Amino acid sequence: MRVFDSDCTFEYSWEEVSTANWRKYCPWNDKSTHVVAVDTLSRKVEPQTGILRTERLITCNQSAPRWIVSLFGGKALSYVYEISYVDPVSKKVTMCSTNLTWSNVLNVRETVVYQPSPLLPNSKTDFKQEAQITALCSGWQKIKNKVEEASVERFSQNAKRGREGFEAVLQMSRRVFGEQRELENQ
16 A cells, blocks of 8 residues: 655635635636546535535546556546535535545545644635555555556646646636625625
8 A cells, every 4th residue: 555645735715615625626627627527426414513425426537557557457437436524613624535446456545634724724724635545456566566656656646736726726716706795795
């Protein structure tokens, strides 16, 4: 197993980040063009806690490195199952996802957390991301290591692009919804 982890701070409030999170795969995010569809499977608010729990299926058009495809086969479309929890009281968004495609060869379990920054909780949001990547090629340690290393490298590249794309979504959301608020207040 290999672990990828990353963190950063967005210069936006938790309210802005947690709202824009639902739009991060929108058509004007040019860093997420590989996302073909996002289907909401279920969504409910827990009455006692106010926590919003959402299950989604994310369909991606994502190619694997050729040498992995030649070893294990594969198709252009891949599927990811995601469960998210939005806790408005503690101001915490937790998203947990796992791959459904190639899960018999590679298991990727990702957790993302957004919380207000302790330094400036009203204007900044901390982002933490961790992925546990496990190749399931028992008996082939060298291949297993190569698959995990290549997967962590690709995950790292995609995570960087994802943060850049989300930053663009945040900027656009602030512009659009800031203008909307100004119109409402006139």
